[in-house]
Amino acid sequence: xxxxxxxxxxxxxxxxxxxxxxxxxxxxxxxxxxLLVERxxxxxxxxxxxxxxxxxxxxxxEEAARRELAEETGLTQRSVRAFHLEQLRTYSDPDRDPxxxxxxxxxxxxxxxxxxxxxGGDAAHARWWETGGxxxxxxxxxxxxxDAYGRVGARxxxxxxxxxxxxxxxxxxxxxRVYETVWGVELDRPNFRRKxxxxxxxxxxxxxxxxxxxGRGKPAALYRAGAATALHPPLLRPEGRPEGRTTP
Amino acid sequence: xxxxxxxxxxxxxxxxxxxxxxxxxxxxxxxxxxLLVERxxxxxxxxxxxxxxxxxxxxxxEEAARRELAEETGLTQRSVRAFHLEQLRTYSDPDRDPxxxxxxxxxxxxxxxxxxxxxGGDAAHARWWETGGxxxxxxxxxxxxxDAYGRVGARxxxxxxxxxxxxxxxxxxxxxRVYETVWGVELDRPNFRRKxxxxxxxxxxxxxxxxxxxGRGKPAALYRAGAATALHPPLLRPEGRPEGRTTP
DNA sequence: TTAATAGTGTCTGTAAGACAATATTAT
DNA sequence: ATAATATTGTCTTACAGACACTATTAA
Numbered sequence: 113x114x115x116x117x118x119x120x121x122x123x124x125x126x127x128x129x130x131x132x133x134x135x136x137x138x139x140x141x142x143x144x145x146x147l148l149v150e151r152x153x154x155x156x157x158x159x160x161x162x163x164x165x166x167x168x169x170x171x172x173x174e175e176a177a178r179r180e181l182a183e184e185t186g187l188t189q190r191s192v193r194a195f196h197l198e199q200l201r202t203y204s205d206p207d208r209d210p211x212x213x214x215x216x217x218x219x220x221x222x223x224x225x226x227x228x229x230x231x232g233g234d235a236a237h238a239r240w241w242e243t244g245g246x247x248x249x250x251x252x253x254x255x256x257x258x259d260a261y262g263r264v265g266a267r268x269x270x271x272x273x274x275x276x277x278x279x280x281x282x283x284x285x286x287x288x289r290v291y292e293t294v295w296g297v298e299l300d301r302p303n304f305r306r307k308x309x310x311x312x313x314x315x316x317x318x319x320x321x322x323x324x325x326x327g328r329g330k331p332a333a334l335y336r337a338g339a340a341t342a343l344h345p346p347l348l349r350p351e352g353r354p355e356g357r358t359t360p
Numbered sequence: 361x362x363x364x365x366x367x368x369x370x371x372x373x374x375x376x377x378x379x380x381x382x383x384x385x386x387x388x389x390x391x392x393x394x395l396l397v398e399r400x401x402x403x404x405x406x407x408x409x410x411x412x413x414x415x416x417x418x419x420x421x422e423e424a425a426r427r428e429l430a431e432e433t434g435l436t437q438r439s440v441r442a443f444h445l446e447q448l449r450t451y452s453d454p455d456r457d458p459x460x461x462x463x464x465x466x467x468x469x470x471x472x473x474x475x476x477x478x479x480g481g482d483a484a485h486a487r488w489w490e491t492g493g494x495x496x497x498x499x500x501x502x503x504x505x506x507d508a509y510g511r512v513g514a515r516x517x518x519x520x521x522x523x524x525x526x527x528x529x530x531x532x533x534x535x536x537r538v539y540e541t542v543w544g545v546e547l548d549r550p551n552f553r554r555k556x557x558x559x560x561x562x563x564x565x566x567x568x569x570x571x572x573x574x575g576r577g578k579p580a581a582l583y584r585a586g587a588a589t590a591l592h593p594p595l596l597r598p599e600g601r602p603e604g605r606t607t608p
Numbered sequence: 609t610t611a612a613t614a615g616t617g618t619c620t621g622t623a624a625g626a627c628a629a630t631a632t633t634a635t
Numbered sequence: 636a637t638a639a640t641a642t643t644g645t646c647t648t649a650c651a652g653a654c655a656c657t658a659t660t661a662a
Binding site (some may be wrong): 125126127128129166167168169170171172173174187199201202205215217269270301305344345346348351 | 367373374375376377378414415416417418419421422447449450452453454463518573579592593594596599
Binding site for chain 3 (some may be wrong): 533573578
């Protein structure tokens with residue numbers, strides 16, 4: 113064959129375009145939402161797609177993803193830095209873009225409830241869509257979105273990532289609603305509370321007696337995300353659907 | 361900036377080389393081994409590296425990885441098809457290759473104990489190395505190998521992947537040794553047995569009374585990998601938990 | 609016999625599931 | 636008062652960890 117086994121012959125490679133695609137998730141009004149942009153050009157003109165763009169000559173895919181995240185949400189690079197961004201996998205089917213050979217590194221981002229992306233240039237045609245209500249997306253983005261959704265659900269089981277959907281200070285009820293929304297199940301509140309509080313470093317009680325109401329009920333104590341990143345033992349989602357919906 | 365938000369301008373992209381790198385693991389003689397190739401050219405001449413190569417114009421990264429796996433192990437594409445191959449993540453640091461911009465999609469492969477890669481061209485400088493005994497590798501391959509090792513260990517907890525290290529028919533003792541080798545711990549045999557057999561679809565008893573000896577001891581019953589792919593509930597590796605005797 | 613590996617059974621502690629009961633707010 | 640949410644506590648079950656004990660082979 114033409115490939116050298118132990119090295120790369122700089123003269124024997126095929127040039128590819130490399131892009132990043134982002135599945136930006138948020139929980140809003142008890143529903144999982146994803147950020148999509150409307151395509152203004154062929155192919156797939158008028159279809160919705162995951163935000164993304166080319167990796168620039170001197171940046172890594174991670175840096176490109178972070179830059180795109182700031183552009184599409186309309187926020188500054190600085191404020192976007194706190195958001196959880198995680199590489200999903202790379203999509204490289206030769207025909208995934210009809211125009212040229214494009215390899216795309218997909219990322220999932222978990223953000224708290226943000227205002228509708230408004231303002232200037234790039235984010236002009238961006239909006240939040242409820243997952244499940246998205247029509248067929250451009251390119252292979254349905255597949256990417258499905259993979260991303262599955263990954264987020266699985267990550268909630270073994271990590272403390274659910275707090276990434278919450279504002280800096282949150283109640284245990286809000287945290288529980290993250291799980292219920294992403295997994296599409298109902299959880300027992302006392303048991304959820306016990307589990308979260310028994311996991312060292314998952315959440316951290318906010319000092320003083322500040323409390324906040326979620327409507328009309330007893331005000332809830334506030335917590336911050338703790339230092340822990342993994343969940344031992346995991347918080348497994350109830351049996352029945354190991355994968356949740358396969359098509360979001 | 362210069363990237364279009366909803367599409368890819370075919371004239372505005374930077375060309376990259378795209379490669380695959382493989383972390384091929386096997387369990388041999390109670391030790392975890394990884395397949396490495398010795399570099400014959402600069403840069404990193406004489407250093408060992410993960411096997412890999414360019415993605416060809418009309419193949420996906422997955423196909424390239426499968427092709428490279430066959431080339432490096434010296435086996436046919438056909439026999440390599442049964443091996444577990446899993447995309448890890450993509451490495452895209454702008455300076456990871458001093459010669460040019462190379463984005464590499466890393467894969468982990470789990471294979472049963474294979475003969476030393478011998479024969480012809482590409483695999484001439486390939487051999488199995490015990491993990492931990494590898495010197496500094498070429499490029500960012502130490503990082504990739506570390507990530508791959510971590511991923512494999514984690515996957516054993518939540519999936520039935522351990523059987524991928526075993527021959528088609530195996531004993532529970534062999535399966536247990538896979539866990540002990542990868543995790544670097546000792547497991548209690550009765551408890552391991554109970555867990556594996558209680559998980560539907562993990563292993564499947566081989567019919568008839570065929571048995572095989574692992575040395576001198578009671579011959580063990582043989583099993584095949586079952587149809588299950590996930591492990592519910594997971595088989596968590598022992599924590600670094602404090603000593604605790606239950607009976608004095 | 610002893611050594612080594614395979615397999616069975618049992619006790620116990622941990623954590624999750626179910627759910628009753630109480631507390632504090634808005635309407 | 637009633638509805639709604641927060642919080643505490645209790646009972647039960649599933650399952651993992653520890654470990655004693657038996658079974659079957661080679662040397």
